[in-house]
Amino acid sequence: xxPEPKSIExxxxxxxxxxxxxxxxxxLIAFLGLMLTGLPQKYAVxxxxxxLLHFLGGIESARILHRFFALLLMVEVILHVGAVGYRLFVxxxxxxxxxxxxxxxxxxxxxxxxxxxxxxxxxxxxxxxINKLDYWLTxxxxxxxxxxxxxxxxxxxxxxxLPGDAVPTAxxxxxEQALLMVILVVIWHGYNTxxxxxxxSIWTGKISRSAMVSDHGxxxxxxxNGTQAAVLSPEQIAQRRRLYVPMAVVITIVASVLLYAFVxxxxxxxxxxxxxxxxxxxPQIKAAEGDTNVGAVVWATVRCxxxxxxxxxxxxxxxxxxxxxxxxxxxxxxxxxxxxDKMPAFRAEELPDAYVLxxxxxLTTSSKP
Amino acid sequence: MSKPTNLHRSGxxxxxxxxxxxxxxxxxxxxxxxxxxxxxxxxxxxxxxAPQTLSNEYCMLCHAKPDRVWTLPNQDTLSxxxxxxxxxxxxxxxxxxxGALACADCHVDYRFPHPVQTVRTAREFTLxxxxxxxxxxxDEYRHNQDSVHGAALRSGRTExxxxxxxxxxxxxxPPAEPRERISLTCGKCHGAIFxxxxxxxxxxxxxxxxxxxxxxxxxxHGVHNIQNPTTPxxxxxxxxxxxxxxxxxxxxxxxxxxxxxxxxYLTDFHGxxxxxxxxxxxxxxxxxxxxxxxxxxxxxQGVNRGEAQPIREKLLxxxxxxxxxxxxxxxxxxxxxxxxxxxxxxxxxxxNGLYRLLVxxxxxxxxxxIATDLFRRVRRLLGRDR
Numbered sequence: 032x033x034p035e036p037k038s039i040e041x042x043x044x045x046x047x048x049x050x051x052x053x054x055x056x057x058x059l060i061a062f063l064g065l066m067l068t069g070l071p072q073k074y075a076v077x078x079x080x081x082x083l084l085h086f087l088g089g090i091e092s093a094r095i096l097h098r099f100f101a102l103l104l105m106v107e108v109i110l111h112v113g114a115v116g117y118r119l120f121v122x123x124x125x126x127x128x129x130x131x132x133x134x135x136x137x138x139x140x141x142x143x144x145x146x147x148x149x150x151x152x153x154x155x156x157x158x159x160x161i162n163k164l165d166y167w168l169t170x171x172x173x174x175x176x177x178x179x180x181x182x183x184x185x186x187x188x189x190x191x192x193l194p195g196d197a198v199p200t201a202x203x204x205x206x207e208q209a210l211l212m213v214i215l216v217v218i219w220h221g222y223n224t225x226x227x228x229x230x231x232s233i234w235t236g237k238i239s240r241s242a243m244v245s246d247h248g249x250x251x252x253x254x255x256n257g258t259q260a261a262v263l264s265p266e267q268i269a270q271r272r273r274l275y276v277p278m279a280v281v282i283t284i285v286a287s288v289l290l291y292a293f294v295x296x297x298x299x300x301x302x303x304x305x306x307x308x309x310x311x312x313x314p315q316i317k318a319a320e321g322d323t324n325v326g327a328v329v330w331a332t333v334r335c336x337x338x339x340x341x342x343x344x345x346x347x348x349x350x351x352x353x354x355x356x357x358x359x360x361x362x363x364x365x366x367x368x369x370x371x372d373k374m375p376a377f378r379a380e381e382l383p384d385a386y387v388l389x390x391x392x393x394l395t396t397s398s399k400p
Numbered sequence: 401m402s403k404p405t406n407l408h409r410s411g412x413x414x415x416x417x418x419x420x421x422x423x424x425x426x427x428x429x430x431x432x433x434x435x436x437x438x439x440x441x442x443x444x445x446x447x448x449x450a451p452q453t454l455s456n457e458y459c460m461l462c463h464a465k466p467d468r469v470w471t472l473p474n475q476d477t478l479s480x481x482x483x484x485x486x487x488x489x490x491x492x493x494x495x496x497x498x499g500a501l502a503c504a505d506c507h508v509d510y511r512f513p514h515p516v517q518t519v520r521t522a523r524e525f526t527l528x529x530x531x532x533x534x535x536x537x538x539d540e541y542r543h544n545q546d547s548v549h550g551a552a553l554r555s556g557r558t559e560x561x562x563x564x565x566x567x568x569x570x571x572x573x574p575p576a577e578p579r580e581r582i583s584l585t586c587g588k589c590h591g592a593i594f595x596x597x598x599x600x601x602x603x604x605x606x607x608x609x610x611x612x613x614x615x616x617x618x619x620x621h622g623v624h625n626i627q628n629p630t631t632p633x634x635x636x637x638x639x640x641x642x643x644x645x646x647x648x649x650x651x652x653x654x655x656x657x658x659x660x661x662x663x664x665y666l667t668d669f670h671g672x673x674x675x676x677x678x679x680x681x682x683x684x685x686x687x688x689x690x691x692x693x694x695x696x697x698x699x700x701q702g703v704n705r706g707e708a709q710p711i712r713e714k715l716l717x718x719x720x721x722x723x724x725x726x727x728x729x730x731x732x733x734x735x736x737x738x739x740x741x742x743x744x745x746x747x748x749x750x751x752n753g754l755y756r757l758l759v760x761x762x763x764x765x766x767x768x769x770i771a772t773d774l775f776r777r778v779r780r781l782l783g784r785d786r
Contacts, residue, residue: 075672081679089684090676138769145772147779164766186733187725195732200747202669207755211762219766227773300722302687309592309698312559316591324607325598328580334571337489375483380565383588385595 044243044254046157046232050114055233057107058169064100066213068093073206101180102294108173109286113279121271123263127158130167134160154248161246165220172212179205185297318385321392329390333382338374343394348373353394363391458512459503460484476522482570490572498536506532523558530562537563543624551628561589580607582616590617596698603698613651632685636678639665642691661737665691668735687722694718 047055068087071080072094087093118124138160140153158166182189182201189197224230228245232238243251253259263271310316330336330343338350345352350373356363367387370376382390460482462468468480482503487493492501509515519525534541544550544563552560566585567575576582583606587594597603597617605611620641621629628634643662645651652659665671673688695703703711715731723730740748 075676076666081676084676085680089681090673091686142769142772145776147776187723187727187730190729190733191727193729194747195729195734196745196747198733199735199745200751203748203751203755207751207759211755211759214759214763215766218763218770222770222773227770297725300687301724309596311593312557312589313592314559314589316595318595322598322607324604325584328578328584328607331578332573332581332584380588381568383591385591386584386587 043240044238044251045236046238047236049236052233052236054107054111054114057103057110061100061104061107062216065097065104065209068097068100069209070213072097073210098184098294101177102290104173105177105290105293108177109283109290112286113283116279116282117275121268121275123267123271125260127156128163128166130163134163152245152248154252155246155250157247157250159246161219161223165216165223168215168219169212172208172215175208176205176212179208181293184293184299186299188297315379315384318388321396322389323393323396325386325389326391326393329382329386330393333377333386334375335390356394360388360391363387363394456484456503463503472522472525473520478522478525486571490568490570491574492572506535508532508535526564527553527558527562530564533563540624547622547624547626548628549626559589565589578610579612579616580610582618583607586617593698600696600698600700601702602700613645613654615645631683632677633682635690636674636682636686638690638692639671639674640678658737660739664735664737664739689722693721 067083071083071087072090074080075084075090084090084093087096119126133156137153137155140149141155141160143149144152179201182193182198183205186198189201224233228242230238230242232242238247240251331341335343335353338346339353340346340350343352343354358366364384364387366374367377367382367390368379463480463482464484466481470478470480472478488500494500504510517525519528531541541563544561549560549562553562565588573581575585583594583597583603587597598607602614605614606616621627639662646657647659647662649659666675670689674686674690677684677686677688692700695701712728712731715734716726716728719726719731719734735745735748738744740752
């Protein structure tokens with residue numbers, strides 16, 4: 032039994048290049064930013080989310096920040112494609128992160144070792160199945176989040192091509208995939224790089240021998256036996272670079288234009304909603320048409336019924352019936368406004384012109400109430 | 401011959417005119433309104449005769465007489481005739497639980513002779529008098545002062561409503577009896593809005609059926625302390641206003657209307673944003689739709705779920721108010737006020753189902769892998785590792 036060394040030993044083996052470490056930093060910032068501004072949107076009804084949104088300057092501010100970090104993430108995606116291309120086509124390194132059958136075997140052997148049924152741990156390559164899970168779960172998640180993010184950012188453009196359902200569906204996928212990514216990164220990546228064995232190689236670029244023994248046994252063996260893949264000569268690299276760099280520049284420019292289009296493609300909603308203009312103070316508006324319902328209420332509430340009877344059938348002392356009156360509207364209107372020796376005049380402040388029309392309509396068109 | 405005849409005629413004319421004037425004066429009909437506009441009521445009675453406490457009978461000696469009109473400097477006229485039966489039938493008549501009011505209860509400063517009026521228009525007269533109500537109705541008076549009407553008045557909008565504009569002066573009736581009276585009262589000044597309201601789903605039910613549940617103006621705007629309904633605060637709070645009735649199950653059951661409208665709104669993009677604004681930044685304007693942006697403000701019409709096609713087209717026009725570029729597919733992005741159903745939203749339901757499976761399965765698999773590593777460590781700690 033050889034206990035793993037507890038003391039911190041000097042990290043000796045190169046694990047990550049400067050570009051890779053920079054990429055990871057960008058990704059980390061974008062991820063934390065998106066998580067911090069995205070989760071409270073997903074859980075907006077929860078108190079903690081409200082507190083967080085308040086600190087972020089409110090929901091609209093959180094949305095803008097979320098888009099800023101999304102932009103950062105997409106810049107990192109472009110950078111990553113360029114960097115991977117450089118490693119593959121210029122440096123001539125193998126696509127060592129592609130999942131292979133041996134990763135499945137490694138996983139099974141790793142579990143068997145953990146369970147005690149296999150004494151030695153599997154000797155794993157530079158990128159083992161743990162790293163590949165990290166990488167591909169992140170890549171798949173990011174692609175899904177960018178696509179659905181685009182749909183949510185540009186719902187009008189989305190529904191130009193797709194059924195309307197696509198937008199709420201994108202919302203569900205974006206929200207759930209984001210949650211899934213947070214969980215995976217926190218429990219899988221977090222456990223493996225911070226808890227299982229603290230591994231600072233993404234910051235320093237170097238990894239200790241014990242970590243190599245534990246997690247990348249095969250790579251260590253190859254290093255010590257000198258059986259790594261052949262490295263290209265500086266001349267070969269320079270020649271390939273001359274070909275690759277112009278292509279990469281063109282691809283980056285195209286990608287940046289696409290990114291710019293993504294961000295500025297549509298203005299989903301207008302800034303303020305114009306309310307239809309309605310005059311607030313309009314005491315003498317013209318009614319579009321007479322309304323018997325209003326007329327009936329006017330009759331009952333503006334003292335008409337006191338003298339002319341509740342159903343306008345006439346009252347005491349020869350007060351005339353007005354139900355089905357023969358008066359023209361003009362004459363009726365005059366009578367209401369000017370009054371007579373027995374009938375009080377009703378001023379426009381008390382009985383607007385429109386109400387007189389409603390009243391007249393009720394008296395002349397509706398049957399007995 | 402002609403001379404004495406002329407004299408005779410002139411004398412006769414003088415006598416007739418004199419007699420007519422005497423008769424006029426005796427019946428108290430001479431009101432020097434045009435000559436002395438500052439003194440509206442001619443003192444036909446001797447000031448020494450005025451009793452210490454003015455009785456209604458005393459006031460009515462003048463004010464019961466018909467056709468008493470005061471012409472103000474700007475030629476506005478005000479009738480000074482009071483029909484005692486109108487006052488009696490008002491809320492301040494004998495039906496008043498506090499007892500019938502006397503003229504002097506409101507016209508407290510109107511000893512005789514009346515104070516000299518300096519107002520120039522009928523409106524100025526009203527504005528100089530309406531504080532009379534305050535003596536008994538202090539709270540309502542203060543609320544009105546704090547309202548949009550009070551603010552408008554202070555800013556110089558003399559037409560802004562004061563007590564008597566809504567309630568009347570001498571013929572005050574119970575303001576909410578019948579309920580329809582309320583909206584008619586507001587409609588006197590807010591005619592354009594009343595014209596929209598009367599044919600809305602709420603207005604029709606109120607005016608045609610005397611429906612006791614639909615909102616009148618004051619249900620949403622309040623009574624005396626009416627606040628400005630165009631502020632961001634009013635806007636973000638408005639969904640709760642609608643929810644007071646539309647989330648009330650017993651009330652909505654009567655009309656077979658879904659009560660999920662409010663909750664479904666809150667889970668939507670628009671609703672959740674508006675709710676956050678209401679809680680955190682109520683004074684900050686937001687462009688996210690509230691109930692009335694889609695359903696209308698005063699001209700709200702019922703939504704009949706049965707006719708799918710016309711509603712779809714109507715909805716697109718509604719969406720385009722804020723999303724000018726929206727195309728026919730766009731309204732479907734709004735899930736609606738009903739729970740998500742597989743038949744109606746297949747992709748949405750599938751996505752929900754997929755992640756309901758994917759999230760726990762992913763956590764489970766990775767958790768299990770981590771558990772095996774922890775298992776090894778525990779064994780080693782206990783010294784059982786080979």
